[in-house]
Amino acid sequence: MASTATKQHYDVVIVGGAVNGSATAYFLANNPDFTGSVLVIERDWTYAQSATALSSSSIRVQFSNPINIQISRFGAQFIRDFGQLMEVGGDTPDLNFKENGYLFLADQKGFDVLKRLHQTQLDNGADVTLMDTEALVRRFPWVNPDSLAGGTYGEKDEGWFDNYGIMNGFRKKARSLGVEYIENEVVEVLRKGDLVTGVTLANGERISCDYIVNTAGTRGPTVARMAGLQIPVEPRRRSLFVFACHTPLEGVVPLTIDPTGVFFRPEGHLYLGGTYPKVDPEVAFDDFDVLHDEFEEEVWPILAERVPAFEAIKVVNSWAGHYDFCVLDHNAIVGPHNEVRNFLFCNGFSGHGLQQAPAIGRGLSELITYGQYRSLDLSALSYERVIENRPFLEDSVI
Structure with a gap:
């Protein structure tokens, strides 16, 4: 059931309350130099179909671009310190970071x-x-x-962790610091000239604001279009498979990527795997059908060839999630529109949103508070490259 806001005006409205929206809210609320109000609007508090919930929840520093490396190095340290940073009422969440590389x-x-x-x-x-x-x-x-x-x-700063844990930790801490969350849906972005002035919700409620942050995942392009803006982002399906192996692998087992793009990692006493699909069309928001043939035809043959022990495996679970896929260059679009300066993008992560959330949330909070980046310079991810059709290429894409 839709909930309503307690006020009619907020300094910052964040559209989308999963990991990037909640990270941005936390960094704003935790900054003593930011004295404004923050409202996070999330259409589904179960988060069941969010990229955060359906992710393989891993982090790596093996990128080709220095800024992506720096983003992940900060993220890994943040994950290690997460319990202390997100402590609320004596509760220190543990993300169970498996730093297996x-x-x-x-x-x-x-x-x-x-x-x-x-x-x-x-x-x-x-x-x-x-x-x-x-x-x-x-x-x-x-x-x-x-x-x-x-x-x-x-050797360090790479592995996997609790995806729901990082989102809920950010969310709980942000709320403890005064951020307001409501379960509702934005149906209209109000704009006057080169400024957005507010949003209309599904229940007819209108809320004015000074900034809008678009962290709506695969629905990010829809939110942008409400403001008359465009981003080259679309939903792409990724099927993940959990399988048991008759002969478990011994020693440290990293998240392993074959030259074909097939990958796997441990998942408790089981294994989680999938592939970068050879055919990768845009899909509907509600299409979460698992491509079981993908495992039989593309994943398992490669696994069995690369790891002989995987000749005898059995799928025990599977699901499909969506990438908010940036068709320009597979990198996130972060920061203000070039003309509508108080509309901030946080879209198109192409599978990297969970691991990049700490650094991106911090960066967006700095833009709002100070008008510039103060920690990592994220300007390479700006919207200007979209206008100029200037891809920010990353050689290491999974």
């Missing part, structure tokens, strides 16, 4: 790319080890090295 496997062509990226990663403080096949098999003996030339492994 990412293992990128590569054929000769891909290994040349990994070597190039490795230097960029080292230059930006990432702890990543470059391995030839001999070193690879010595460290991860369950890998079949056929067709491989080597790989890279993240």
Whole structure:
């Protein structure tokens, strides 16, 4: 049932209350230099179909762009400190961070790319080890090295964690700091010239504001269009499969990515896996059908070839989630529209939203409070690159 706001005006209205919306709300409310009011509007408090809830919930520093590396390095430390930072009433949430790293496997062509990226990663403080096949098999003996030339492994700041936990931690802490949350849906963005002035909700309620932050996930383009704006973002389906293995792998098992794009990681005593689909069309908001043939035809054959123990596996669970996919360059669009300066984008994460939420939320709060970035300069992710059709390319996309 829709809930109503307690006031008619807020300094900041955040549309979408999952991890990025709640991270932005937290960083605003936690900043003593910000003295305004914040309203978070979320259409579904179950968050059941949010990208946050349906994510594989992992973080990595193995990117090609320095800013993405820095975003994740901050995120990993934030995840480690999360319990202390999000403490409310003596409750310190534990995200159960499994810092097992990412293992990128590569054929000769891909290994040349990994070597190039490795230097960029080292230059930006990432702890990543470059391995030839001999070193690879010595460290991860369950890998079949056929067709491989080597790989890279993240020694630190990479792994997986509790996706619901990080969202709920941000949300609970933000509310304890005075942020107001309502369960409702924005149906209209009010605009006067080059300023947005407020929103209309599904129950007819009108709320005025000084800033709008669009953290609506796959519905982000819809919210933008309400303000007469456009972003190159669309929903793309990703199917995930949980499987049991007759012979569990021994030793440390990272999130492992085959050169084909097939990946897996431990999930308790089970394993979670999937792939970057070869056919990847836009899907409807409500299309969460799992592509079971994808596992049989694309995922399992590669798993069985790369990890001999995976010849005997059984799928025990599966689900599909959506990427808010940036078709320009697979990177997020963050910050103000070039003309409508009080409409802030936080869209198009293309599968990286959960891991990037701490740094992005902090950055947006700085823009609102100070008019500029003070920590990490996120201007490379700005909307201006969309206008100029200037992709911010990332070589390491999963």
